[in-house]
Amino acid sequence: MNIEEFRAYCLSKPGVTEGFPFDESTLVFKVMNKLFALTNIDDFVSINLKCDPELALELREQYSSVQPGYHMNKKHWNTVTVGQDASDQHVFEWTDHSYQLIVDKLPKKLKEELAHL
Numbered sequence: 001m002n003i004e005e006f007r008a009y010c011l012s013k014p015g016v017t018e019g020f021p022f023d024e025s026t027l028v029f030k031v032m033n034k035l036f037a038l039t040n041i042d043d044f045v046s047i048n049l050k051c052d053p054e055l056a057l058e059l060r061e062q063y064s065s066v067q068p069g070y071h072m073n074k075k076h077w078n079t080v081t082v083g084q085d086a087s088d089q090h091v092f093e094w095t096d097h098s099y100q101l102i103v104d105k106l107p108k109k110l111k112e113e114l115a116h117l
Helices: 003-011 053-062 088-105 108-115
Strands: 016-019 026-031 034-040 046-050 066-068 077-081
Touching (some): 046 088, 053 066, 077 088
Antiparallel strands (some): 016 026, 066 077
16 A cells, blocks of 8 residues: 555545644544544655554554554554555555544534535
8 A cells, every 4th residue: 555545545535634734744634624544645654543442452462563553642543554464455444443433423513514425
């Protein structure tokens, strides 16, 4: 997987926007203005993804490429190193999980707005 593939995948989801709120190299993906993924565009080696805390621990035990979230709340975020022991399909599934965790917590009004996009 490369940055273009990951970016296209994220942007294909309803309500997703991208931006650089922290610096010019940290690309952030948000759904309805809530962060669900971020990565470095200059050095695309890892992705930070939100994760259910129990699943996060399981994935860290199962995959060496899944570590506690770098510069994030380590209970709720994983850093996934791209191109190691987790397949691209796994990374896309974990991206879906991160996206869905955010969508599930959205207020009713934003969920309704998202449903019409």
